[in-house]
Amino acid sequence: MFLDWGRATPKLDVSRVSKRNLFVLFQELCAKMDRKDLQKLTVYSEAKEAADTYQSAKRGFFWAVQEMGYGSWICKPQEEKTFCLAEV
Numbered sequence: 001m002f003l004d005w006g007r008a009t010p011k012l013d014v015s016r017v018s019k020r021n022l023f024v025l026f027q028e029l030c031a032k033m034d035r036k037d038l039q040k041l042t043v044y045s046e047a048k049e050a051a052d053t054y055q056s057a058k059r060g061f062f063w064a065v066q067e068m069g070y071g072s073w074i075c076k077p078q079e080e081k082t083f084c085l086a087e088v
Contacts, residue, residue: 019044023085045081 023044030038041047048054062073 019081020083020085023047027085042086043082043084045078045083048081 026047027039030036038047038050041050065071065073
């Protein structure tokens with residue numbers, strides 16, 4: 001469910017940019033590019049952890065936010081990031 005702030009009541013549709021849908025697209029791209037190393041990662045959080053460039057950029061962003069005096073970045077609960085495509 002996502003909220004459409006232009007409406008008086010919430011729109012009860014699944015977002016096309018949900019983590020699950022993005023992960024499905026990622027897996028499809030891995031199949032097209034013959035990236036068997038990435039295709040074997042069926043848990044969303046494990047796939048994100050395996051992305052070294054992404055993790056490096058994320059650490060740099062968190063550091064910059066802290067250095068500018070905005071405090072620590074608030075992360076989502078691990079339960080929200082740990083799902084397997086086979087479960088859904």
